[in-house]
Structures are given as C-alpha cells and as structure tokens.
Amino acid sequence: MSKKVNEIGITVKKDEDFSEWFTQLMKKAELADVRYNLKGFPVYMPWAVRSIRKITRMWEEELEARGHEPLLMPLLIPESNFHKEADHVEGFTPEVFWVTHGGDKEFEERLALRPTSETALYDMYGKWIQTYRDLPFKRYQSVSVFRHETKMTRPFMRTREIHWTESHNVFATEEEAYKDAVENLEITEKLLYGKLAIPHIFFKRPQWDKFPGAINTFAADVLLDSGKVLQLPSSHMISQAFSKAFDVTYKDADEQEKLAWITCYGPAHSRNYGALITFHGDDKGLVLPWDVAPEHIVIVPLIFKGKEDVVLEKATEIKKQLVDAGYTVRLDDRDNFSPGYKFNEWEMKGMPIRIVVGPKDIENNQVELFRRDLGTKEFVPLSDLQKTVDSIRDSFTDNLRDKADKIIADKTVDGKTEREIIAALDSGKMIRTCFCSTDLDGEACATKVEKELGGEVRGEKFNTKEELFCDCPICGKKANHVVYIAKSH
Ligand SMILES: [Zn+2]
Numbered sequence: 249m250s251k252k253v254n255e256i257g258i259t260v261k262k263d264e265d266f267s268e269w270f271t272q273l274m275k276k277a278e279l280a281d282v283r284y285n286l287k288g289f290p291v292y293m294p295w296a297v298r299s300i301r302k303i304t305r306m307w308e309e310e311l312e313a314r315g316h317e318p319l320l321m322p323l324l325i326p327e328s329n330f331h332k333e334a335d336h337v338e339g340f341t342p343e344v345f346w347v348t349h350g351g352d353k354e355f356e357e358r359l360a361l362r363p364t365s366e367t368a369l370y371d372m373y374g375k376w377i378q379t380y381r382d383l384p385f386k387r388y389q390s391v392s393v394f395r396h397e398t399k400m401t402r403p404f405m406r407t408r409e410i411h412w413t414e415s416h417n418v419f420a421t422e423e424e425a426y427k428d429a430v431e432n433l434e435i436t437e438k439l440l441y442g443k444l445a446i447p448h449i450f451f452k453r454p455q456w457d458k459f460p461g462a463i464n465t466f467a468a469d470v471l472l473d474s475g476k477v478l479q480l481p482s483s484h485m486i487s488q489a490f491s492k493a494f495d496v497t498y499k500d501a502d503e504q505e506k507l508a509w510i511t512c513y514g515p516a517h518s519r520n521y522g523a524l525i526t527f528h529g530d531d532k533g534l535v536l537p538w539d540v541a542p543e544h545i546v547i548v549p550l551i552f553k554g555k556e557d558v559v560l561e562k563a564t565e566i567k568k569q570l571v572d573a574g575y576t577v578r579l580d581d582r583d584n585f586s587p588g589y590k591f592n593e594w595e596m597k598g599m600p601i602r603i604v605v606g607p608k609d610i611e612n613n614q615v616e617l618f619r620r621d622l623g624t625k626e627f628v629p630l631s632d633l634q635k636t637v638d639s640i641r642d643s644f645t646d647n648l649r650d651k652a653d654k655i656i657a658d659k660t661v662d663g664k665t666e667r668e669i670i671a672a673l674d675s676g677k678m679i680r681t682c683f684c685s686t687d688l689d690g691e692a693c694a695t696k697v698e699k700e701l702g703g704e705v706r707g708e709k710f711n712t713k714e715e716l717f718c719d720c721p722i723c724g725k726k727a728n729h730v731v732y733i734a735k736s737h
Pocket of ligand 1 (some may be wrong): 721723724725
C-alpha cells in the first residue's frame with residue numbers, strides 16, 4: 249500500500265456497484281488492508297485509525313460525563329465463567345475463539361478470547377458490590393473483542409476483531425436500569441446523529457433477536473447505500489439471571505439481600521466508522537464529518553521555477569496562522585507529486601478543506617479554497633481566510649447531515665404483502681409492516697421473512713406506538729406490532 253496505487257480515483261460509481269466501490273475506497277484512501285494472512289482480521293491504516301480514535305474518545309467523554317469510570321479487564325475469560333449463564337453461553341459459544349495451550353502445555357480449562365465481557369466483569373462485580381451504597385456502579389472499557397464470524401467479512405463492517413467501548417452498569421432497581429438504557433440511546437443520538445451525521449432508527453429488537461442473556465435489546469439501525477442496514481450501538485437490559493449467576497447482589501437499606509439490575513451498552517467504533525465512510529463517501533472518495541477528520545486543512549503550494557521560495561514562505565505563513573487558530577493543517581510540499589495528483593489524493597481522503605497558493609494568488613492577496621462537503625471552489629482574500637474557514641467548520645457537519653437526511657427520507661416504505669416486501673427489499677429499501685408477534689411465537693414468521701424474502705425483522709420503533717394498518721403479511725393472522733424489515737450487513 250505504500251506503493252502508490254491511487255494514481256486515479258475510484259473507477260466505479262457507488263450507487264452502481266457498492267461492493268467494488270467499498271473495496272477500492274479501502275485501498276485508494278488507504279484505510280484498511282485485507283492482505284494480512286488471517287481471514288476476517290483486516291489491518292487498519294493510520295488515516296482510519298486516527299478517526300476511530302477520535303470517535304472512541306467522543307464516546308468515552310460522554311460516558312465519563314455521566315459518571316462511568318474506565319477500567320481494563322483481562323482479555324482471557326475462563327470457560328467456567330461462560331457456563332454460569334445458560335442463554336449467554338448458548339448465544340456466544342459458536343463464536344468464541346479458545347486459547348487451549350500455554351507454550352506446549354495444554355490448559356486444564358479452556359480460556360476464551362473475550363467476545364464481550366459480561367462473564368469477566370460480573371464475576372468481579374459480585375466481589376465489589378456489597379451494599380446499596382455501592383450503587384449505581386458504572387464502568388466502561390475500550391478494547392477489542394473477538395468473534396468467529398462465519399458470514400462474509402468486510403473491513404469495519406463485519407470482522408472477527410471489533411474495536412469498541414463496552415459499558416456495564418449496575419443499579420438497585422429496574423426503573424433506574426431502564427433509565428440508564430434510555431440514556432445510552434441518548435448518547436447514541438447525540439454522537440451518531442450530531443457528530444457523525446448518520447440518520448438512524450432506534451428499534452426494540454424482537455425477542456428472538458435480543459442479546460443472549462438480556463431481557464430487551466435496543467439498537468440503532470442505519471440504512472446504507474448498499475440497501476442493507478447496519479446495526480450500530482446497542483443497549484441491553486440484562487436479565488437478572490446474570491446477577492444471580494454472578495452473585496451481583498447488594499444489601500439494601502432494609503437489610504435485605506437483593507439482586508441488582510444490570511445494563512450494558514456497546515458502541516463499536518470500527519463499525520461506526522464503517523457506517524460513516526459508506527454513508528457520506530462519494531464517487532471521489534471519503535467525506536468525513538468535521539470532528540472525525542484526522543486533519544482539517546491541506547495547503548498545496550503551486551511551485552513554479554524561480555518562485556519556490558516566495559510561494560513556500562506564504563504557504564508556511566498561512567499554515568501558522570491557521571494552526572494558531574486551532575486547526576490541524578498539513579502543508580503538502582512534496583515535490584515529487586503534481587498538484588493535480590495531490591488534489592485527487594486529498595479529495596479521496598476526505599480532507600475537509602484544501603487551500604491552494606500560487607504566485608498569482610500571492611500577487612492578488614488571495615488563495616483558492618475548496619470545501620469537500622459541498623464540492624465547491626472559491627477565491628478568498630487572505631484577510632478573510634480565517635473567517636471563511638471558521639464558517640466552513642461551523643456548517644460542515646450540518647451540511648453532511650442535511651444531505652444524509654434527504655437521502656434517507658424516501659428509503660422507508662409501507663408494505664402489506666409478501667410481494668410488496670420483496671419488491672421493496674430488492675430496491676434497497678426498509679419496509680414498515682405489521683406483524684403477528686415480536687415475542688417468541690412470532691419467530692416462525694420472522695424465519696420465513698429471512699429464508700424466503702431475504703430480509704430481517706429489525707424490531708419495533710423504540711418508544712413509539714405505531715398504528716396497525718394490515719394483518720401479518722406472512723401468516724395472515726391479526727397483527728399486534730408494527731415492525732421494520734430490511735436486508736442486513
Ligand atoms: Zn405472522
């Protein structure tokens with residue numbers, strides 16, 4: 249990848265061949281390399297990692313502001329921990345990577361590479377939490393989790409190693425726990441929509457699709473240009489079977505020993521990044537929301553023979569002025585690449601602003617400025633430069649969000665029959681329909697949707713009671729829930 253492969257831009261259109269578009273974007277914007285010799289484990293490259301770190305930090309700051317403190321749990325979990333909670337072990341065992349040896353000596357007990365950390369953390373929570381005075385107890389960690397994914401993998405979207413933050417929180421009452429689960433959705437809304445500019449819908453997952461060991465799972469789904477939804481942060485009300493299994497109990501003020509209530513919340517930052525690059529990216533490459541972009545401004549000097557010094561001097565001066573104003577600025581003075589090549593490269597990488605300085609501009613006391621959100625170019629007098637950049641900064645992410653809202657607006661349609669559902673799925677849409685049940689007795693209809701129609705029942709809209717408008721299109725019985733169906737990544 250250090251050999252320059254991005255001589256030209258992406259050669260397919262995103263809306264014509266999404267899969268190839270994505271593959272080329274990975275290479276040409278230098279985001280991920282899938283050539284590491286372990287399937288499902290892509291290598292993430294600096295330009296992507298710098299953004300993922302920013303995204304991670306956003307979530308950590310929100311959690312910390314709400315009283316969650318960081319800790320770091322061991323990566324390995326003894327197998328016996330898994331067996332303490334039956335639903336959890338059943339749900340996760342097929343995906344677990346096991347460590348069986350230390351050197352050439354076989355362990356008596358297998359160790360799991362954590363697929364998620366409930367069974368590690370709650371073992372300790374049982375030891376740490378004693379009385380009602382210890383509650384609420386809110387912790388988080390930002391780590392990798394490992395799942396032996398059997399579906400086709402794709403960098404950022406579906407991989408066997410996921411970079412995420414997991415927050416696990418203990419409360420005295422169900423009401424407090426539920427309040428926390430809702431608060432987690434608020435964090436998702438604030439960051440996913442506010443900072444990453446990704447429109448999404450919150451669903452309460454059907455009972456057959458909840459997190460193994462949870463009472464209820466709430467998750468944000470985003471519909472991508474691929475015509476498939478991607479699950480973004482999910483928030484779970486953990487079953488008290490977990491508290492029981494790990495002895496997460498507390499002595500209440502009335503001296504009674506009580507089972508605690510637990511929630512967990514798992515924003516996967518590599519996935520969030522995958523969603524945002526596919527959502528905002530275009531045929532020229534990446535488009536990054538302002539707070540996610542690793543750098544904000546590139547200055548490209550137009551070097552002419554005999555005028556090198558004056559141009560570079562001016563470019564350096566402009567850089568200093570913008571750095572002093574708090575911007576992350578790169579002066580691209582590489583002399584072995586043409587300006588045209590540099591323009592394409594930085595557009596491909598989604599640099600929000602490009603400033604070009606040439607001898608003519610210096611004479612006219614101006615620069616040429618290109619902004620990636622609108623794709624427009626203008627000449628800006630040097631005296632107005634900082635003001636112009638400030639105003640771009642302030643509107644950049646809003647512009648991406650407006651565009652995203654427009655794209656998503658007509659992507660959800662109502663469907664009352666199998667035929668309507670199939671037609672809508674084939675045209676890359678999400679379908680709102682009525683369904684017999686989101687409890688386990690509706691699972692047979694959901695399985696038919698998946699096997700015969702090619703979609704998945706994503707759930708009911710969170711905290712929204714929608715009016716029924718048809719019978720269950722699958723079994724024909726009276727419907728009790730309005731659900732959404734989509735293909736999924
Ligand atoms: Zn049905």
